[in-house]
Amino acid sequence: MTTVDGTRVFLLPDLGEGLTEAEIVQWRVAVGDLVTVDQTVVEVETAKAVVDVPCPYAGRVVALHGAAGEVRPVGQPLVTVAPVDATPAEPAGHATYREEERAGSGNVLIGYGTGHAPTRRRRRPRLTGAPMPEPAPPAPATPPAPPTPVPTVPPTAVPAVPPTPAPVVGAAGTGGASLVISPIVRRLARDHGIDATTLRGTGPGGVVRRADVEAALAAATDPPATATGTPPATVAGPAPVPAGEDLVIPLTGIRKVIADKLSRSRREIPEVTIWVDVDATGLLETRAAINAATPDRPVSILALLARICLSGLRRFPQLNARVDGEAQRIVQSAGVHLGIAAQTDRGLVVPVLRDAQRLTTTELAAALAETTSAARAGTLPPARLTGGTFTLNNYGVFGVDGSTPIINHPEAALLGIGRIVDKPWVVDGQLAVRKVTQLSLTFDHRVCDGGVAGGFLRHVADCVERPALLIANL
Template sequence: MQWRVAVGDTVTVDQTVVEVETAKAVVDVPCPYAGRVVALHGAEGEVRPVGQPLITVAEPVTGRVDGGDPPGHAVYREEERAGSGNVLIGYGTGHGSSRRRRRPRLAAATDASGASDAATASGAAVAPSAAGRQVAVADREPGPPGPAQPLVISPIVRRLARERGVDLTTVRGSGPGGVVRRADVEAAARDVTGAPADGTARLTAVPNRPATTGRQPAPGDPRPVGAQDLVIPLTGIRRTIADKLSRSRREIPEVTIWVDADATGLLETRAAINAARPDRPVSILALFARICLSGLRRYPQLNARVDTEGQRIVQSAGVHLGIAAQTDRGLVVPVLRDAERLTTTELAAELAATTAAARAGELPPARLTGGTFTLNNYGVFGVDGSTPIINHPEAALLGIGRIVDKPWVVDGQLAVRKVTQLSLTFDHRVCDGGVAGGFLRHVADCVEQPALLIATV
């Protein structure tokens, strides 16, 4: 949690007062009141339980108070109309009682889901708006915004600016309407430091042992004498990832199988599609997504989850396809709902837009949950294979290795082909090896012979 106002500051309606980081997003928290900040509840970096107040604002009123102020003089009082259900996100439930007794105005973040667990280490909460829609709240830097506030939509851009020491009020945005983009901040950082902006997160050195050890560095040892360990708090999205993967490993008896596949024909098919329709290009990931959807139609056992409390397996009617995406804040899995209803061209467009929004931190939490099957292209990291952990509570995950030139036998002759390794990690509770092997073999056959895919869609 990072405050953008201090006690005594004057705030306006909808002015951002704090930025907190939830388990899934970094979101600005606006204040629904105009007035003077009386109290800030919680220090920066503190864990705030869901439902606790975040800020107290005194309402400005005009008139004479106790006979001591001239007419028209703006004074402040810590009062509100009794019965106002205002919360920090949204504008409350309206005024119920007409009692004369006034109470201090508190803007609180309230848990809409009934969850009892605390917010993340940066003070996250989820609060309902007046319409009952859940809104995630997140973390922000101190300092009240002035009239020259820059046009910044993405919290990731603001965080990047803080990390690089860039004053956003001096940055001219290149986005629509002057919105400051990440590239603008990186360019400004290069101007300030003269060094490239590499996106490396800043870590705080925390001494975990005496500052000096008396040890002399060995020849060629780059570490200085008295080097300190780096202690990184396991908070925010990093903590969520750790908890979810740990739960997956504890609860799911997972098995990984793999196969090498000749992707030469698939790459040729993609090139032919893009040559015919250059205005709507199709990515190789979109073709793999289409193949997965074909396989899940044939083997729906893998498009499922295990309900441990009900002791049952639930096969999903639609395929909500998760796409693993690496971001500056960690690994996230945005979901394409009812992906089987999309054409291959639509899949490509949705994949591009969704992954871009995920990396910019612009996806709402609802887009990061509810998947039924995950596609993970770890080949972009230059690796051939992996045994990934299933995205709980899903039952399976298909991994794609890098596509590289390898010797391959074609019609009895040795040739150089584009080869990739495909891996399927599955929950052994939902199916046995026959189903999993059949699915993976179907995927590999479609990769090697794209005509088979056309015959099944």
């Protein structure tokens, strides 16, 4: 959007997948900074991921619309950028900069949306009871005289939390405010009413880690003295919740999305769970043999189970489907878009490997490792977290044997894997100790009956017990 004087207002773009709003996590520019085309100006958090938002205009920032922690609707102003006036003694490099300003972004943004819902401020519980300050008013629309370009620094025009009166001595190694880099750490601290910049960072260079925030929470709830009467070491943090009072946690962001999606799944899908115990000794031996032959490309058990599931879905495509309730039809997908349930600091997410059937086993292993790592870091774009057709859930990492998981709506099935433990097992009529796990399949009874679901689960179990069968079916 361009005004008469050439000032351009960058609106919060449509971030895809039906998202209608985003929360400002951190401004990457301040009022008065020069920005170039496609330079990241703000980091926002949607219900699905933390996203860097680039500005399609070049110029000088004259206003930032919103403070950290504020929720902005799609299509509403985000940054106002004014053109840089030409001067007779224009510094070297400004000609190229001005070409960028005139050209605009060469990238195609998803869109600018049409929503015009009023801006709202998310209220978070603060254990200290201190009120949140109102955001500073935006800078005047008329841009100041252009100074010499300076490096971008963290913004101070729109503070999100009150200034800290006394930082912890030794924080960040200098006695000043500690450095907080991770959006996940910032969010964890903010949700519990902690000013993370006051904590003593134990990461490299004094960076505040998640463990530091958790230590502050523990210090706030631990008894004030040890058994010997000596006061324990404390970390700067909020006052503890008074005894007898409930802790209210807003159902927002990804937690709200998870709640809505799982509730919808339970309302709409008539799900059934079947399970079987299997001897995974042969699968573990196969994995060890593969990794010994290709140590530079290791394969995980999850990757082998993903390969087995892909083989099963080729034989039983009814489970690689979804029900279109409005059109009253079942849609079987041509490709397998494999979802992998991953527990992260932000909650449960299901990143998707699209057309997983086209990948080799080693490619599957590499893609799984990269995808789950990015999901835990919160760097996956929203498009990577939707569109799955079948989900694999390794709940065995939590030390449990079985589960009756809820289907990831609108998919039709989900395979769960329990922990692999030593158990007595009969082999060729003799009792032996084997590596045993439990597999469970939860399926939508509308897409198939027990014969199909049982056939799929039995095929998966047979391939786990005798991996040679997998090779025979490739």
